[in-house]
Amino acid sequence: MKRYPCSGCSLLCDDIIVKSDGLFIDKIIGACLKGKERFDQVSAQNRITSPLIRKNNELINVSWEEALAKTVEIIKNSSAPLLYGFSNVTCEAQRAGMDLAREINGFIDSNASICQGKILNKAKSQGINLTTITEIINKGDLIILWGANPAETIPRLLNKVLFSRGKFRMTGREIKTLVIIDPVKTASFRVMGVRDLALIIEPDKDIELIQMLKEECCSADSIPSGGVAGIDKSDLKRLLLHLTGAENGVIILGQGVLQPHADYDLIEELLDLLQLINDRQVKGRISLLLLGGHFNMAGFDHVALSSYGVSGKLQFENKKLVKSEDTIVSKINKENFDCSIIVGTDPISHLPHSLSSKLARKPLILIDNHSSATSRIADVILPTSITGIESSGLVYRIDQVPVELKKILNPPNNIPSDEELLNQLIKKFNGGAK
Amino acid sequence: MEIYKWLPKTNCKECGKPTCMAFSLDLLQGKVKVDDCPPILKPKYKKQYEKLKEMLGSEEGQQKELRINVDEDLCDGCGICVTVCPVNARYCPPSLSGKAPEYPPEKHQLFQVIGGKCELLNLEHCRRLDSEGRERECHVCETYCPREAIKIEYV
Amino acid sequence: MDFLLNTIRKIDNDQVKEYSFGNDQSLEENLAISFISPKDFDKLNLVPSLHLKISSKQRNIVVKFEKDDNIPEGTITMPVSIWSNQLTQILEDELVYKNIVVSVEATREPILKFEDVIQKIRGIE
Numbered sequence: 001m002k003r004y005p006c007s008g009c010s011l012l013c014d015d016i017i018v019k020s021d022g023l024f025i026d027k028i029i030g031a032c033l034k035g036k037e038r039f040d041q042v043s044a045q046n047r048i049t050s051p052l053i054r055k056n057n058e059l060i061n062v063s064w065e066e067a068l069a070k071t072v073e074i075i076k077n078s079s080a081p082l083l084y085g086f087s088n089v090t091c092e093a094q095r096a097g098m099d100l101a102r103e104i105n106g107f108i109d110s111n112a113s114i115c116q117g118k119i120l121n122k123a124k125s126q127g128i129n130l131t132t133i134t135e136i137i138n139k140g141d142l143i144i145l146w147g148a149n150p151a152e153t154i155p156r157l158l159n160k161v162l163f164s165r166g167k168f169r170m171t172g173r174e175i176k177t178l179v180i181i182d183p184v185k186t187a188s189f190r191v192m193g194v195r196d197l198a199l200i201i202e203p204d205k206d207i208e209l210i211q212m213l214k215e216e217c218c219s220a221d222s223i224p225s226g227g228v229a230g231i232d233k234s235d236l237k238r239l240l241l242h243l244t245g246a247e248n249g250v251i252i253l254g255q256g257v258l259q260p261h262a263d264y265d266l267i268e269e270l271l272d273l274l275q276l277i278n279d280r281q282v283k284g285r286i287s288l289l290l291l292g293g294h295f296n297m298a299g300f301d302h303v304a305l306s307s308y309g310v311s312g313k314l315q316f317e318n319k320k321l322v323k324s325e326d327t328i329v330s331k332i333n334k335e336n337f338d339c340s341i342i343v344g345t346d347p348i349s350h351l352p353h354s355l356s357s358k359l360a361r362k363p364l365i366l367i368d369n370h371s372s373a374t375s376r377i378a379d380v381i382l383p384t385s386i387t388g389i390e391s392s393g394l395v396y397r398i399d400q401v402p403v404e405l406k407k408i409l410n411p412p413n414n415i416p417s418d419e420e421l422l423n424q425l426i427k428k429f430n431g432g433a434k
Numbered sequence: 435m436e437i438y439k440w441l442p443k444t445n446c447k448e449c450g451k452p453t454c455m456a457f458s459l460d461l462l463q464g465k466v467k468v469d470d471c472p473p474i475l476k477p478k479y480k481k482q483y484e485k486l487k488e489m490l491g492s493e494e495g496q497q498k499e500l501r502i503n504v505d506e507d508l509c510d511g512c513g514i515c516v517t518v519c520p521v522n523a524r525y526c527p528p529s530l531s532g533k534a535p536e537y538p539p540e541k542h543q544l545f546q547v548i549g550g551k552c553e554l555l556n557l558e559h560c561r562r563l564d565s566e567g568r569e570r571e572c573h574v575c576e577t578y579c580p581r582e583a584i585k586i587e588y589v
Numbered sequence: 590m591d592f593l594l595n596t597i598r599k600i601d602n603d604q605v606k607e608y609s610f611g612n613d614q615s616l617e618e619n620l621a622i623s624f625i626s627p628k629d630f631d632k633l634n635l636v637p638s639l640h641l642k643i644s645s646k647q648r649n650i651v652v653k654f655e656k657d658d659n660i661p662e663g664t665i666t667m668p669v670s671i672w673s674n675q676l677t678q679i680l681e682d683e684l685v686y687k688n689i690v691v692s693v694e695a696t697r698e699p700i701l702k703f704e705d706v707i708q709k710i711r712g713i714e
């Protein structure tokens with residue numbers, strides 16, 4: 001039986017058995033509920049299969065010619081277009097997005113820059129120990145969830161990293177220690193066993209824990225007897241033993257730890273701590289795994305680096321890449337744009353009001369396959385096929401491993417893939433020149 | 435497990451079972467009665483004896499059948515039960531690395547995630563029925579389900 | 590009362606799922622919701638028929654609530670959604686989704702409708 005990768009989340013499980021007659025999907029075996037919902041999106045109620053334009057505050061169906069003409073008109077009237085999203089599309093589409101940004105002298109960035117991109121950026125100066133899912137499956141013996149709750153976000157992650165036995169041994173869960181650091185007793189706590197360590201930390205006190213661990217690494221016995229941040233001294237000692245004694249430990253970081261703070265930089269402190277621990281490690285090492293939601297969260301940086309030589313956001317002027325201090329947040333916040341092209345994401349829902357309201361004030365072109373809060377505001381909606389089901393392409397998994405998504409069905413109404421659509425747009429601006 | 439707590443836990447083997455745990459499992463399934471454990475009849479265990487009698491009530495001694503219920507509403511198809519079940523691990527090699535087992539399923543296989551929900555395929559080969567000794571006490575699927583969707587019962 | 594607001598992802602209250610398979614009604618039901626500890630429930634003198642008005646410095650939303658034993662006292666949790674994002678903040682070019690100081694009070698006002706949130710975002714009050 002042929003197996004397909006799932007594009008339901010950034011874990012990209014590549015073991016999904018799909019029974020299909022080429023027109024419909026009949027049965028999906030192996031995917032979690034989230035993955036199954038992804039496959040169901042093919043026929044979801046909110047699927048958009050023909051282009052839409054807003055006229056008199058109402059979205060109406062129009063032809064492709066009309067929709068593309070309107071798109072070109074909006075872009076031509078703009079001197080600072082903003083391209084954003086790109087974490088739910090293939091690397092090929094990301095590349096096309098960057099080329100389009102160059103043609104129209106725009107600024108382009110992906111969702112990753114407000115998520116795991118932050119830590120990768122910081123890590124560039126400090127160094128970072130990353131690991132892969134396969135490595136954890138086969139060799140991992142310590143799994144630390146820090147501000148992460150994969151049981152609710154990436155359903156099959158714990159199954160893979162904690163319960164699988166791997167290639168070299170017959171025991172799985174028994175020899176892996178799980179440590180969870182979280183202010184809330186999340187669903188992930190339910191897979192804990194007797195040897196595991198549950199650390200309920202006081203909200204927003206991660207910094208105290210990190211600083212204490214750093215001190216303890218340098219001089220033993222500096223743990224205050226009353227504990228730190230609501231965690232007992234004995235538990236802290238156990239945590240330190242695990243950290244320095246594990247052969248192949250991984251810290252899985254969630255959004256909880258990536259939050260900005262006014263007076264200190266949690267990520268920098270954490271990277272420092274990791275370095276200290278790995279210096280003291282005798283048997284092995286501790287590495288990081290960064291969680292992200294969208295299936296190609298990790299790809300944008302790789303594509304930007306290989307195509308334009310920089311990672312993350314790109315700003316073009318006169319069809320050339322220029323240096324820019326701006327980030328997607330500052331661009332929107334300072335209203336330093338005059339139209340936006342949103343690809344495969346829903347910023348009106350997921351950005352704070354102060355940003356979403358500014359996006360809503362300027363013309364907005366949405367390239368996506370379903371309606372959302374953003375489509376309620378968009379001026380033009382260009383539908384595309386669902387990547388990983390109706391079109392194929394390369395994407396990067398959370399652990400920076402490339403995976404090839406495959407096509408299973410034909411898209412309805414022959415709608416183009418993100419890549420094809422973006423390339424069509426590029427042609428409208430450069431007249432087909434390379 | 436509740437039942438085991440109230441037994442003498444001395445593993446004296448007088449009941450003919452290797453351990454108190456084994457005895458408690460049989461008690462649960464109605465294969466033996468509380469009175470089949472000689473030590474518990476002694477005055478020193480009187481309170482525990484009464485407690486056990488109360489717990490089992492009028493159903494004591496009635497043959498019961500193992501049921502493993504998977505609550506479809508709660509399950510999110512994480513596949514932990516598929517990976518962690520020792521029977522699956524033995525007969526379905528992909529599950530060793532957390533992958534979905536082959537389809538159609540192997541005949542011993544107990545769980546499979548289909549359409550985003552876990553399905554119990556057959557119970558025959560569950561270790562609680564089809565093994566010896568301590569292995570009969572297996573309950574890892576129930577213990578580790580993060581959604582608390584699995585319940586092992588005797589009805 | 591002042592609380593720390595945390596926005597989290599929950600598989601049962603997932604916005605992608607709600608947009609794909611629900612409607613405005615189900616969006617409201619599953620996303621315009623907050624979770625608080627039973628102790629805070631008592632402190633706020635809540636009864637099930639009331640709603641919560643959660644206010645940041647800039648704006649407020651009205652959502653329903655549920656008791657959850659796992660939520661620490663003094664904090665309030667919401668699923669990531671267009672509702673919770675009316676309260677999330679920006680700090681030096683970064684987005685703050687956790688530990689936001691908000692004030693919370695019981696109210697009889699109806700739950701903020703999805704369409705109304707959209708109107709607010711478009712600047713039409």
Ligand code: SF4
Nearest residue numbers: 006008009012013035
């Ligand atoms: S964990 Fe993610 S990639 Fe794996 S089956 Fe579920 S949704 Fe798909």
Ligand code: SF4
Nearest residue numbers: 446447449454457471
């Ligand atoms: S006779 Fe009673 S105490 Fe002895 S092993 Fe059996 S159950 Fe345990």
Ligand code: SF4
Nearest residue numbers: 519560561572573575
């Ligand atoms: S009790 Fe053990 S053998 Fe039986 S189904 Fe559960 S995990 Fe498998």
Ligand code: SF4
Nearest residue numbers: 509510512513515579
């Ligand atoms: S472990 Fe629980 S939630 Fe996960 S697949 Fe099995 S029954 Fe479903």
